[in-house]
Amino acid sequence: MLDKMRKIIEDNNLIEQGDRIIVAISGGPDSVCLLHALYQIREEYNLELYGAHLNHNFRGIEAQIDAQYVSNLCDDLNILCFIKSMDVPQYAKENGLSPEEAGRILRYDFFEEIAERVGATKIAVAHNENDQAETVLMRLLRGTGLQGLTAIHINRGKIIRPLLNIDRNSIEEYCEIHKLSPRIDKTNLESIYKRNKIRLELIPYLEENYNPNIKDNLVKTAEILKEDFDFIEEKAREVYKELVNLQRDDSLILPLQSIKELHPALQSRVIRLSAEQLLGRQEVLEYKHVQNVLELIERGATGKKIVLPLGLVAKISYENLCFSTGEEGNKLFHYELPLEDTFYMEELEGSFAVRVVDRGEVKEISRDKYRKCFDYDQVKSILNVRNRREGDRFYPLGLTGSKKLKDFFIDYKIDRDERDRIPLVCDGDEIMWIVGLRISEKYKITDKTTRILEIVFYND
8 A cells, every 4th residue: 555655645745755744643543644754654655744633523522432543643753733623613603614515624724724834745544445436426416517526636736645546445554564453433433424435335335236446447537537627727827827917915806797798617716715805715615606706796786795605705896797705894984194294094005195385396287186186265274085975975077066975976986884984085075086986076176276275195
């Protein structure tokens, strides 16, 4: 088995000289075999190994015994081990996830946390050939797309799976030969979960009555489909990069019409890539979540939104599909603007520069949307910058009357959640400038203007 693992590592370039590897250990045969096998080849690759065990709090005292076993095993091998206990059932309930999905998310978060802490280059997990076959069959039975049928990848990012093409019998024999006495989760021997039924009942039935090599064939199918998947995925990433109009750490914007014009296969992948980009993890969205977003796109009603796993929000804003990692509250701000100085605003991550000059010093009135000039003699009160308030009205340049600020935002198709972020430069309570959009008719430069107030906004 050890030689077969070496070949898997070499053929797929899973490990390089000097790698620091986090090894995920549940205490069961697969993960115990993986840890011990990597320990056996550590000198060949000059590896530094670390153990990682997460207690999911599903199995009470049995789970605590698993943790103790893992700790003792790592001590025997002189491997530093990190053990953590988390309330996975509660996390699943709070985030609307299945227990299995919640456990997977928290496990990989834990592994990444340790990897960052110790400077690890790889995270090794113990999926094997049987897991691959079971996963393909399980996803086929419940209904899935091309991505689902590619099942488990041998490497993705930092994640490596050195045992993926090794069958479970070989793994159990390895544990027996080396007297490792791994822990056995008794629930894996009961047909109470779908995966267990596939493992204990369906696959043996198919082997006996249809194809004795069913597991090998399922694994080969996954490998063949993965080539097609990788090609489409590469194209989807190219399209995604072209579509993104605006991106911050907590949000991104995609043009609605452009998404509608994509082939359905690319539409779903662009949605998944958006979630991946914002949440920093793959495979967050299930098929039903992607379909919900597609339905939102089809309706195209401004202001409509849906909440996706882990607090991700998808919403329609006029001609755009917007993704964000949560709803921002109404953060009020109001500051006095000093003359002849620069004023930084943390809320906007930008600065205002204000100065007053004689008319003769300004040869041309700026048309830059973030640099505006005003008739300073019309300013009657204290200059300030704030965000919108209930009942705000404004005299847009070029119009004779006033307009509700709310109606102005609607006319400009400013999304409701963005309106609180737009700064308003004011003369007391009077709005002089909706920054980036329009100045007030009441403060425009005329032939009678003698002094000019120049205000510049720099988005740091």
